[in-house]
Amino acid sequence: MRLQKYMAKCGVASRRRSESIILEGRVKVNDRVIDRLGTKVNPNRDIVKVDNRIIKMEKNKVYIMLNKPEGYVTTVRDRHGQDIVLDLINGVEERIFPIGRLDSDTSGLLLLTNDGELAYRLTHPKYEVEKRYMALVEGVPGNDKLTRFRKGLKIDGRMTAKAYIEVIKEYTNSSLLEIAIHEGRNRQIRRMCKYIGHPVLSLKRISIAELTLNDLEVGRWRYLTQGEIDYLKQL
Template sequence: MNDQSDENRVRLQKILANAGVASRRVCEQYIVEGRVRVNGVVVTELGSRINPETDQVDVDGTAIQLDTSKRYVVLNKPTGVVSSMKDDQGRPDLRRFTADWPERLYNVGRLDAETSGLLVLTNDGELAHVLAHPSFGVTKVYIAKVSGRVLPQTIAQLTKGIELEDGPIAADKARLLDASGDTSLVELTLHSGRNRIVRRMMAAVGHPVEELVRRQFGPLHLGTLPAGRARELTTVERGALLTLARQADTPPGDPTQEQL
């Protein structure tokens, strides 16, 4: 081991404490109890040193963010805003929501201008690739206000599968939340990345979408975040996302080019 690599190595409990896992003393307990892994191997020695730039650490199976240059933000995108950092047509874009962070952030995937809800902004290209690419099966949950009274058999049809012009599609889950009056509320869970898929699915079963919001993206929930507001992910949320990314078997290709 050369001197340079030795210089980069830091005590494991210090790294965990700096990452916000817990106090250094509690982190020491985690190590002794065998709850900490480095590169997939349990480490129980308190004197252990690792390189935070190259080693991967998890506690109780949840990944810990060691690279502090990576930024993870969740935005409740309002309607009327396009999912782009710069719009050629001059429409309202995402730049107004990223001004508080010095890093150059990108949106993970897209929401239509008329669709509101959860959008992830990050400078972590590899994580963005895993979240955006449908082959990884990351689910998204939408609440759609649709025209007409939706029947239980229509919900069953959505999960069984319907035929669209670009091929068959089925919701992972579908649930009728309300069917009073001239409109209905439907919750759809999908992992598809196809364009305007919720709107096309509901139109195909005779219930065009009037309003659409994305409430969940993988392990992230919109919660009470107001429309037009952005916040950094919590330590728990970052851990859940990084765990998801590490579990994914990334296919070849430039991860920064997928849906950014």
């Protein structure tokens, strides 16, 4: 089994994030530091450590929905004295991690789990799982800018995939937009809005596919129902 897949099954992080952890030199296999991809492990024979802690495959899978407040970083450990989303999750014994990321200044729907395979399906672009947001931006974008946004914009030398965007409400100096994407580039929506000349003032994720926050209060969390878990696994 590839090392990053084993790490995901142990609830360390998603496969993609596990690859980054390996490249950072934070992983040991049988007390040998692994900092390159391609290593395979035998779960019944090899001892794997992350940050000098032995990891093992989680038997009990956990699936959590959090209504993330602004001001929390979407990581499993704090490096700079910031609040992390795991500070909001109490009473869960299993080692869980966030599925994807929300910026510190972005609020809304965030899923956490120890199921690396589900995390992979929900975050990898090839599965095209839609994430929907409400964005308050400066000014009101016209039809020409909305069309450009929908068709894709060139960010960091690469075109973004087609996206959904509609003006929901107009104010004197700002507007409320509904935006849906299925990619997950770093600060993608903020950068796309800035690209068309309408910087984001506030941003909230409201859904992942058909899964929504409903009446879950800001800063609160709950376990997903079995029906919700089954739905996500078939996406």
